Amino acid sequence: MLTVAQAFEQFMHNLELQAGEDREAKRQERNVFEAMRRHLRPRESILSGSYGRNTAIRPLHDIDLFLIFTAAASGTGEAVGPEAFLKRVKQALEQEFPGKQAKLQNRSVNIEFSGTGIGFDVVPALEDPRRPGIYWIPDVRKGDWIQSDPRKHIEACDAANARATQRLKPLIKALKRWNQLQGKPVPSFLMEVMAYKGIDSFQPDGRLSVYAQGMAHLFQFMSGRIMEQWPEPAGLGPPVNSGVGQTNLLQGQQRLSGATRRAAQALELERVGDMAGANALWRELLGTDYPER
Incomplete structure (x- = not known):
């Protein structure tokens, strides 16, 4: 019978992207970048979002592709509104990939490739001419451009993971699987940002699985802090939970809160040596990627 620690190790492995998925994602990223260069001449691209931070889980779906433009390459050089810029990106993608219908989103344009099921959220960004490394991205709902820096997001995630002795990213992936099974009640990036802070107060008991305790701790931390304002990690854009409705x-x-209670029950079963009972509860929370026995 698997201990809880052994089951979690196997579960974390099951969430990792396979080598073929990773290769295909990078191949398609190069294709999209080259296609955009032929039309709108982006200067460079950054694989951002969960894929760029190495917190994506399998099966891989949408990848954030951050395309950096100079102001002169924004079309004709004139001031461009956020929605108009996104429409240019949409038109360029559809011209380059005939038969594909790109979808306009709030801050990006989504295009999906058949066969792999991998899609890209293409985020156009204009570099601030006075502050290199700071970018302006469109926000259709606001009707304006907002500041962002995906490299700072990656740095914040890496720093929090280092503080947690490289255990935070696997825990974030496990939280994402739980969130997915729940119908994604918590925005994915909000969950990540809360985890960066929550892991700092984690003090594991050496007698129990560290990952199980980490999950229980983060569930409890997030349930108590989700209603707060969570600043964007780069300190540039609006709060991460900006635009998320109170009902959501x-x-x-x-x-x-429900997951916190179930996780506490699982820890108690592990504490008294009931590995089968503890693993059954974790499998209820985390789905069939968590080993049955």
Whole structure:
């Protein structure tokens, strides 16, 4: 019979991207970048989002592709509104990939490739001419451009993972699987940002699985703090939970509270040596990627 620690190790492995998925994602990223260069001349690209931070889980779906433009390459050089810029990106993608219908989103344009099921959220960004490394990205709902820096997001995630002795990223992936099974009541990036802070107060008991305790701790931390304002990690854009409705946050809090209770029960079963009972509870929370026995 697997101990809880052994089951979690196997579960974490099951969430990792396979080598073929990773190769295909990078191949398609190069294709999209080259296609955009032929039309709108982006200067460079950054694989951002969960894929760029190495917190994506399998099966891989949408990858954030951050395309950096100079102001002169934004089309004709004139001031361009956020929605108009996104429409240019959409048109360029559809011209380069005939038969594909790109979808306009709030800050990006999504295009999906058949066969692999991998899609890209293409985020166009204009570099601030006075502050290199600071970028302006479109926000259709606001009708304006907002600041961002995905490299700072990667740095914040890596720093928190280092503080947690490289255990945070696997825990974030496990939280994402739980969130996915719940119908994604908590926005994915909000969950990550809360985890960066929550892991700092984690003090594991050496007698129990560290990953199990980490999950229980983060469930409890998030359920108690989800209603707060969570600053964007680069300190540039609006709060991460900006635009998330109160109803959605309350639903997320309710689901996290329920997970906190179940995780506490699982820890107690592990504490008294009932590995089968503890693993059964974790499998209920984390789905069939968590080993049955």
